[in-house]
Amino acid sequence: MPSVPTFLKPRLENLLRSQLDDGSGRMMDFTQPAGEPALVAADSISWRVFANPVTLVIGGITAVLLELAEPKVRSGVWDHTTFRTDPLKRMRRTGLAAMVTVYGARSQATRMISGVRRMHEQVRGTTPEGVPYEANDPELLRWVHATAAFGFLEAYHHYVTPLDQAGRDRYYAEGAPISRLYGAETAPVSEDELRELFSGMLHRLEPSGILSEFIGIMESLPLLPRPLRRFNRIFISASVGLLPPDIRMKLGLCGRSPSAAATRVLRFLARQAEGLELDSSPIMQARRRVDDLPRNPA
Template identity: 50%
Template sequence: MVIKRIDSAAARLMGIDGANFREPAGEPAMLPPDSVSWRVFRNPVTMYIGGIAAVLLELGEPRVRHGVWDHSSFKRDPATRMRRTGLAAMITVYGARSAFEALTGRVNRMHARVQGETDDGRAYAANDPDLLLWVQATASWAFLEAYHRYGERLGAAERDRYYGEARPGAALYGVEAPPASAAAMQALLARMLPQLEPSPVLDELIAILRTADILPPPLRPFQRLGVRAAIDLLPPALRRQLGLADPRLRRRERVLLRLLAAGARRFELPSSPARQAATRIAGSGYGQDALATS
């Protein structure tokens, strides 16, 4: 009964309650089970921290900020928006190819309608290749860094492989040349740094993420800790550029986050998209070696 309740709460948090990753039977995902991405995306603790860090970086770019804040439900209903984003991330890695292709089609059609001007008169469009690149790359970076810090230390070759794995999926979103290595990602962050800026929207977002009804009441302390961990995940130069305060995580808080992430790795819940996807492709001959050891 306890496991069932935890499983239900975790599924709701990730936006996958009611989602079915077991169908169509035998259909592969965009990535094989032995990919680095399957390991990174299956940890809900690090995905939660990384997801917040990604949003902070995205909204630090003024054109992206206006596109998200002015044209989405994030401000009025952050919990639902985060769950939809979480579901999209899970489909990207674990969903059947047909489900992922349908998702990208819907997102691309929605992006085609999002356009406007920033407060200082700069035009923006959600399907701008530069903005698509920033959103895709920051999400990839943040999920990887959160997993690397709190879930499992990854070697240089694994990190590069992870970035390379994102390219086929990114192409369907219209991202032409996403970073293919950790070095390329660092170069993009350095290039974008001068374009990032502080904003009252970031302060409002952080306040919302700390207090909104996102996690169940017993987990609200982790919700606030997760926000601080996400800010701490950002390199100091990025935090300063965005005007974010030093979160000052205590050593015991870092240890707690690592223990929670380790527990999530060790005790995978029944509703886990990775577990469902493994069931879907079992018997298809696709990635059988990886499935045997996952």
């Protein structure tokens, strides 16, 4: 794996620690309890996908675009979270939750998931059209978790390393049991099942001013380290470009895909980021934790 240049490492470590702050001022510790496995195996496709920061930025925005396309989810997100008032904090919290889910010790991850479900019990309301919704509705949770899985995988597949069909199906199968812990009882376990879900949901998806507002917010946020800020809009266009063509057309987002030159830049950045050895990264911490698993006696 590539090593980080010495002069850059402190800056990247500080940036990463700020992303992993759980709100208490302390960085989340993925090294404890020593020896305890994660919900997903260390040799999983998921551990590879979620380790790449470029994948997380592009895929995370794709996932939110798909979430906001569904009216009930859109109302729940826009009316009950800080996306509009403090979007960067909201994205960091969501990103941290994803890291804990994939790399955290099982006890740590299940405790966090239980807390998320309790919080979701308070999230309910009606859409502007008067349709009631509840955040813990299994159907809505299925959509949210499927869109997140899709966004991250597509970003990795397009900008880091193409995955064959067996790898893509394995990735969805790895995430399904975790989705059920969140309450998404029938999460897709293969790419075919995901495509069926997307096809069945197409009639419910719709464009909205909130989608445009979200894209505008993302374009103005300091999503990237300062030297890379000029690429902000390219990252957004890449996220839009990952949407399935029929959904992109229905949402009125055609024409926002990245150019061939921008795609080459993103692939270069993503592949440079692949496997960076940062001591503070969740995957490096989790590897140290899992390496403490007791060995069978010879």
